[in-house]
Each structure stands twice: as structure tokens, then as C-alpha cells.
Amino acid sequence: MPGPISDERNRLDREALLDAAERLFYERGVQAVGMDELRTASGLPLKRIYRFFPTKEALVVAMLRRRDQRWRKALADHVEQVPDPRDRVLAIFDWLAAWFAEPGFRGCAWINVFGELGSSSDAVLAEVRSHKQAFHDQIATWVHATGLPLAEPVRLLAEGAIVTAGISGDPAPANHARKAAASLLKHPDHQPKSTCAHPKSAIDSSLAET
Amino acid sequence: MPGPISDERNRLDREALLDAAERLFYERGVQAVGMDELRTASGLPLKRIYRFFPTKEALVVAMLRRRDQRWRKALADHVEQVPDPRDRVLAIFDWLAAWFAEPGFRGCAWINVFGELGSSSDAVLAEVRSHKQAFHDQIATWVHATGLPLAEPVRLLAEGAIVTAGISGDPAPANHARKAAASLLKHPDHQPKSTCAHPKSAIDSSLAET
DNA sequence: TAAGATAGAGAACGATCGTTCTCGACGTCA
DNA sequence: TGACGTCGAGAACGATCGTTCTCTATCTTA
Numbered sequence: 215m216p217g218p219i220s221d222e223r224n225r226l227d228r229e230a231l232l233d234a235a236e237r238l239f240y241e242r243g244v245q246a247v248g249m250d251e252l253r254t255a256s257g258l259p260l261k262r263i264y265r266f267f268p269t270k271e272a273l274v275v276a277m278l279r280r281r282d283q284r285w286r287k288a289l290a291d292h293v294e295q296v297p298d299p300r301d302r303v304l305a306i307f308d309w310l311a312a313w314f315a316e317p318g319f320r321g322c323a324w325i326n327v328f329g330e331l332g333s334s335s336d337a338v339l340a341e342v343r344s345h346k347q348a349f350h351d352q353i354a355t356w357v358h359a360t361g362l363p364l365a366e367p368v369r370l371l372a373e374g375a376i377v378t379a380g381i382s383g384d385p386a387p388a389n390h391a392r393k394a395a396a397s398l399l400k401h402p403d404h405q406p407k408s409t410c411a412h413p414k415s416a417i418d419s420s421l422a423e424t
Numbered sequence: 425m426p427g428p429i430s431d432e433r434n435r436l437d438r439e440a441l442l443d444a445a446e447r448l449f450y451e452r453g454v455q456a457v458g459m460d461e462l463r464t465a466s467g468l469p470l471k472r473i474y475r476f477f478p479t480k481e482a483l484v485v486a487m488l489r490r491r492d493q494r495w496r497k498a499l500a501d502h503v504e505q506v507p508d509p510r511d512r513v514l515a516i517f518d519w520l521a522a523w524f525a526e527p528g529f530r531g532c533a534w535i536n537v538f539g540e541l542g543s544s545s546d547a548v549l550a551e552v553r554s555h556k557q558a559f560h561d562q563i564a565t566w567v568h569a570t571g572l573p574l575a576e577p578v579r580l581l582a583e584g585a586i587v588t589a590g591i592s593g594d595p596a597p598a599n600h601a602r603k604a605a606a607s608l609l610k611h612p613d614h615q616p617k618s619t620c621a622h623p624k625s626a627i628d629s630s631l632a633e634t
Numbered sequence: 635t636a637a638g639a640t641a642g643a644g645a646a647c648g649a650t651c652g653t654t655c656t657c658g659a660c661g662t663c664a
Numbered sequence: 665t666g667a668c669g670t671c672g673a674g675a676a677c678g679a680t681c682g683t684t685c686t687c688t689a690t691c692t693t694a
Contacts, residue, residue, distance in 0.1 A: 218662090218670070242543050245455050249652060259672050260653080270652065320543060328591055329539025333452050333530060346591055367581070367604035370588060370597060374580030377587050381538055381556055387580060394577035394608065401611055428640070428692090459682060469642050470683080480682065 228266050231256045235277045240323050244274055244330050274327070275341050281323060282345045286352060299359040300399045303368060306353065307392035310375055314385035321380020364398050371395055438476050441466045445487045450533050454484055454540055484537070485551050491533060492555045496562060509569040510609045513578060516563065517602035520585055524595035531590020574608050581605055 234255035238247045249270060253260050267273040292309040296302040313319065320326070324342045331338040353372065354365035371394055375387035429437075444465035448457045459480060463470050477483040502519040506512040523529065530536070534552045541548040563582065564575035581604055585597035 243540060245540070245651095246544050248650075250650095260674085261655095261672075264653075321538070325535065325587055325591070326539030326542075328531070329536030330453060330455070332536075332591070334456050342591060346588070364604075366597070366600035367607075370584030370601050370604065371577070371580050372584070373587050374582070374584030377535055377583050378556070378580060381535070381542070381552060387576070390576035391580050394574075394580065397577075397611060398604065398607060401607060455681095458680075460680095470644085471642075471685095474683075 227256075227258055227262065231258055231263060231266060231273075232277050232280055235273055236281055236323075239274065239277060239327075240320060241318065244270075244327060271335055271337055274331070274335075275337050278324065278327065278338070278341045278345065282341075282348065286348060290352065293356060299356070299361075302356055303360060303364075303399065304392055304396055306356070306368070306372060307375070307388050307395060310372065310379075310391070311385055311388035314375075314379040314388050319380070319383075319385075322376045325377060325380070360399065362399065364395075367398055368395055437466075437468055437472065441468055441473060441476060441483075442487050442490055445483055446491055446533075449484065449487060449537070450530060451528065454480075454537060481545055481547055484541070484545075485547050488534065488537065488548070488551045488555065492551075492558065496558060500562065503566060509566070509571075513566055513570060513574075513609065514602055514606055516566070516578070516582060517585070517598050517605060520582065520589075520601070521595055521598035524585075524589040524598050529590070529593075529595075532586045535587060535590070570609065572609065574605075577608055578605055 231252070235247075235252060238251065238255060249260065249263065252273075253263060256263070263273075267276060289306070289309050293302055293305045296305045324345045327338060328342045332342065333339075349372075350365075350369050353369050357365040357368050371391040375391040378387040379385055441462070445457075445462060448461065448465060459470065459473065462483075463473060466473070473483075477486060499516070499519055503512055503515045506515045534555045537548060538552045542552065543549075559582075560575075560579050563579045567575040567578050581601040585601040588597040589595055
């Protein structure tokens with residue numbers, strides 16, 4: 215059935231290619247998966263793969279960008295259905311706990327690809343930084359709604375939990391991070407009204423960020 | 425000057441090889457550095473390299489193991505000269521800040537190598553897990569000296585700071601993590617004697633670990 | 635001094651990589 | 665109907681990888 219390929223089929227095939235790339239690259243690493251294996255997994259001829267993406271590097275960047283959109287949307291959908299601002303921040307760690315427990319979980323795709331290509335591909339490095347910045351901004355938005363200057367601690371606890379769970383294969387860091395975040399959110403220095411007066415009851419400026 | 429090579433020279437050459445491997449692998453990644461480049465950098469013939477280590481994988485593992493010893497000793501030397509238990513925990517983050525500011529800093533060597541080889545080399549994966557476990561145990565020892573159940577939060581803040589500083593290239597996460605750790609250590613729930621009585625002044629068991 | 639062993643330098647090997655090219659098959663349109 | 669264009673399948677290409685082998689030169693030892 216030669217002849218021009220419809221836009222609709224191009225769209226579907228491109229998605230299927232990105233699906234295969236995302237799965238294989240995450241499971242085994244970028245450099246461990248060759249273009250031939252990607253051809254087999256996607257069912258697309260090499261010629262069409264190279265029409266979609268001129269190089270493997272471009273395919274990696276596109277895969278990361280699409281995963282970023284899906285990943286952060288799934289996180290936001292879970293977190294933003296929680297009404298209370300402080301519980302909303304804690305919901306980040308509930309979502310992480312569910313992610314860590316998924317079969318095949320192998321840590322953060324962006325951290326992993328940074329280890330592989332961060333020093334040899336500027337385009338991949340930029341995509342990793344872009345994702346981490348967007349993740350940070352998302353967290354900062356939710357944390358600022360609590361009125362507490364805890365965006366950086368929450369971000370670092372989340373990153374630490376992701377990397378530790380990924381390497382150890384144990385989802386427990388999500389709960390540890392959640393409890394630490396809860397403790398920070400309940401810190402009396404951050405409570406609007408304390409049941410008794412402390413010598414320094416004002417907002418502790420030692421936690422101010424930037 | 426053929427003839428048998430002295431044990432002393434074998435020792436020195438082996439160290440020089442590991443030096444070159446550690447530097448190149450950290451700078452550019454394991455898979456991006458070939459054995460030929462290692463030969464050039466170390467000045468050793470390929471034959472002797474393969475006498476020291478039968479495969480590249482064995483060389484990577486040996487490099488990681490030696491780096492683990494050096495890295496954790498440098499951390500311990502800095503931290504354990506601080507007498508006060510709480511300040512000692514905070515000194516972890518001071519050491520991290522100095523590390524992040526070093527020229528050529530590119531994140532955690534073990535996290536990076538996990539992204540590259542974690543799914544394809546069991547030996548490397550075991551070495552990465554061993555290092556992370558040892559790092560955790562070291563932190564737990566120092567934190568337990570404070571009497572506070574904060575080993576997991578401190579570990580996650582440290583890991584989060586390392587990975588965030590590595591990707592962003594900005595050493596600031598060390599200070600953010602330090603302030604968060606200081607806040608947890610000063611949490612009134614953890615103070616032996618408070619200046620006033622809280623409804624729940626007992627040690628907050630919600631922070632208990634494991 | 636002659637024989638044997640081991641060193642170093644680098645060529646060679648087989649495999650695999652990302653990428654491009656060949657080629658027969660089948661649509662579209664004058 | 666016949667020339668043209670685009671398709672899929674996979675061979676081919678040049679580079680590079682980890683690893684092994686060849687060959688010569690020098691040391692040690694009887």
C-alpha cells in the first residue's frame with residue numbers, strides 16, 4: 215500500500231515509536247538500545263523513523279519532552295484534587311509512593327539519562343534541566359499556597375526520595391520524605407498562632423530561600 | 425627494560441590507571457570513554473591494563489570501590505572534627521557545599537553510573553547500592569548521636585541536594601538542605617525541655633523510621 | 635654467551651553502533 | 665495503460681567498541 219501516508223497514520227505511528235522508545239530507554243538505558251531494536255519494537259521501517267527524527271538524539275529529546283508532559287500532568291492531577299494546601303503538599307509524596315511501587319520502576323528517567331548523556335549531549339542536558347526546573351516550579355506553586363517558605367526543602371526531599379527509591383528498589387523513601395515534610399509543615403515557627411509565646415516566635419528567616 | 429615488573433611498580437601503575445579511569449569516567453561517562461583512551465591517559469599498554477582488570481566492567485567496579493573509600497573518608501574527616509552532635513550533622517551539608525563548588529563537579533558518580541549501567545551490569549549495580557548503603561549508615565550514626573530519629577530525612581535531603589546540584593550546576597541546594605536539616609533538628613518536638621508546655625510535647629512518633 | 639621469558643607498541647578481530655542506500659512492489663495520475 | 669513517486673524490508677557502510685594477538689627488543693639466568 216505505497217503512496218503518501220495520511221497525517222493521521224503519521225501521528226499514530228509517531229506515538230507508537232515514542233512509546234517503544236520510552237519503554238526501552240527507561241528499562242535498559244539509551245545507549246543499550248540500538249535503532250534496529252527500536253525498529254523491531256515499533257514495527258516501523260528505519261526510513262520512517264529517520265523521517266520522524268533526524269537523529270537518535272532528537273528522538274531521545276522528543277521522548278523526554280513527551281514524558282515530561284505526561285509525568286507532570288499525572289502528578290498535578292493527583293495533587294490538585296486535594297483542597298487543603300498542606301495536605302496538597304503531602305499528596306506529592308503519596309503520588310511518589312504509588313509511582314515507586316509500580317512494576318519496572320527504575321528511578322527518574324531524567325536523572326538516569328543525565329548520567330548517560332549529560333556530558334555528551336547538550337540537547338539532552340537542556341531537556342533534563344528543563345524538566346527539573348518545571349518540577350521545581352510546580353512544587354513551589356503548591357508550597358507557596360501554604361504561606362510557608364518550604365519549597366526548597368520539599369523539592370530536595372522529593373528528589374532524594376526518587377533517587378534513593380530508584381537505586382535501592384525500595385519504595386519506603388516516599389514515606390520517609392512525607393513524614394519529614396509533614397514535620398516541617400507543622401513546625402511551630404510556621405504556625406500562624408502558637409499556644410504559647412516563644413522568645414523568637416516570628417517566622418524563622420533562616421529558612422528563607424534564594 | 426623487560427623482565428618481571430616489581431610489586432611496587434605494579435601498585436603505582438594500578439593507582440595511576442584507577443586515577444585516569446576515575447577522572448575520565450566521571451567527566452564523560454563510562455560508555456563514552458574507550459579502553460584506548462584509557463591506555464593513552466594512563467600511559468599503560470593495553471596488555472597490562474587487562475592484567476590488572478580482566479574486563480572494563482571490573483575496572484569500573486574497582487574504580488567505584490576506591491572512590492567510595494576516599495569520598496566517605498573525606499566526608500567523615502570533615503564531619504567528625506565537630507564536637508556538638510547537631511552541628512556535626514549540619515557539617516555534612518557544609519562538606520557537600522564545598523564539594524558542589526569544586527570545578528568539574530558533575531553530580532554523584534554512583535548515581536550517574538547507575539543511570540548508565542544500572543540495568544545492564546549486576547556488578548556495577550551492587551557497587552552502587554553498597555556505596556549508598558554505606559553513606560546512609562554513616563549518616564545514621566551521626567544523626568543517632570543527637571538522639572533524634574532524623575536519619576532518613578537527613579539522608580534524603582543530602583541525596584536531593586547532590587542530584588539537584590549535579591544537574592543544575594548550582595551549589596545552592598547544599599545550603600537549602602542545611603537549613604531544612606537545622607529546622608528539623610530544632611523542632612520543639614525534639615527538644616529535651618521546652619520553655620512552655622505543648623499539648624503534645626512528647627517525642628513525635630510520626631517521625632520514627634523504618 | 636646463548637636460551638628463554640616477558641615487556642611494550644600497536645595491529646587485528648569480531649561485534650555492534652547510528653545512519654544511508656538499494657531495490658522490488660504497489661499505489662496515483664496523465 | 666504507462667510513467668512516476670513513494671513505500672517497506674533489509675543490506676550495506678564507515679566508525680568505534682572491548683578484547684586478543686603479533687612481533688620485536690630487552691632482561692635474566694645457566
